[in-house]
Amino acid sequence: MNARTDDAARRLAREAAQWLALQDAGGLSAEQRDSLSRWRERSAAHEALWQKAEALRERFSQVPAPLAATCLDRPDPDRRRLLGQALAVGTLVPLGWLGYRQLPVDSWRADLRTATGERRGLTLPDGSRLQLNTASAVNLDFSLGRQRVQLVAGEIAVDSAGSLQVQTRQGLLRAGGASFCVRLGGRGCAVSVSRGQVDLQPLSGPGARVDAGQRALLGASGIGALQPFDAQLPGWQQGLLLANNQRLGELLRELRRYRPGLLRWDPALERLAVTGTFQLDDTDRILALLAASLPLVVHYRTRYWVSLTPRENTA
Incomplete structure (x- = not known):
């Protein structure tokens, strides 16, 4: 410097x-x-x-x-x-810990980060638009002609204005005038492209190109098969959680990403089917809607300790 x-x-x-x-x-x-x-x-x-x-x-x-x-x-x-x-x-701070329970030390030190349940958007120096989902963290490098975002944790959505790179621990993404989401997970890095094209390069092995309407899993040693998805469906970028005949357990695991504290449920509820569109800004209301439409009861020990159990049949 x-x-x-x-x-x-x-x-x-x-x-x-x-x-x-x-x-x-x-x-x-x-x-x-x-x-x-x-x-x-x-x-x-x-x-x-x-x-x-x-x-x-x-x-x-x-x-x-x-x-x-x-x-x-x-x-x-x-x-x-x-x-x-x-x-x-x-x-x-105890409540601070609850809000940041999903963020490791590297995320605390990142240039930008969000707490559990928080979403944040900003414009990058090159004019690209960046959105951070819940419990996410990035570092930015726009010095000496570089245009790179390092995804440290969580999930981001990018609407690139020109040539832009996204670095993850599994490899590198290169995009030019594309819109895409990148989500870190235990099995790799999920990349979904809604506009344009994104080139993926794992740490080792051959690269691949993902076109609009496709998604792929980027691993450190390779790239999974390309799969189609509906890029027009709204999602977390619009503050929505969608379910179409989805298992309740899958929905709750996704919902848990947006709630500080503990959210647990009886295994008997795992396979109940859910269909609906839910507002992520009010996760308590989502739980109330689930209780109103499914045979379950929501128990609050505290605001940050919630459990779901089957509703007893009193008939």
Whole structure:
């Protein structure tokens, strides 16, 4: 990093620290909140740094303010070391843990991340549109002519304005003027293309091209068979969860991604069939709708500890 770039990064860090201090000093006025929103929207770098500032405040309540400012102000190697120190001395906020239960340490350190149940969208420096689904994290690299997004955790949707790369731990995706989703999972990285074409290159083995209306599983040593899907169906990008004669267990496993805390169900409910369109912004309402249409009961021990059991037949 040259001196000019370093000075710009430090100036941006100071601005983020000043906004954070002003917010914590007693809240922001409506005018100040609007100014902060405009500051965050100036660039992806502004938004990424603000998220880092909030992450330090939210997750480590005992970290001194000077350490937080230094973490924002340092190049990556030192910043990561200081974040490690913060982990050693910080106290996790219980509800914060519930919100971030799916995010490992690498995600806390990422440039952009979402909590469980949160979705976020922004415009990248090249004009591409990026959306993060629940419990997701990315790093951005748009320096020295690079146009790369590294998917650290979770799922993203990309509407690329031009040549763009997405790096995952299984391999590399290359797209030009395409719309696609990338989701990390235990068996690999699922790639679904709704517009244009995306080239997949695993860490080892031959690559493949995925066209609009196709999806494939990218593994570190190969690519699964191409499969068709209906690219016109709405999904999480529109805040919706769709089920068409789907097993309840499958729906609940997907729903669990959007709810902080514990969601459990009796195995007897696993094979019940569900059809419907549900709003992801209100997962409690989804559970209530399921209870109204299926023979099950929802039990709340707390807001974050929920279980589903079969409804007893009283007839």
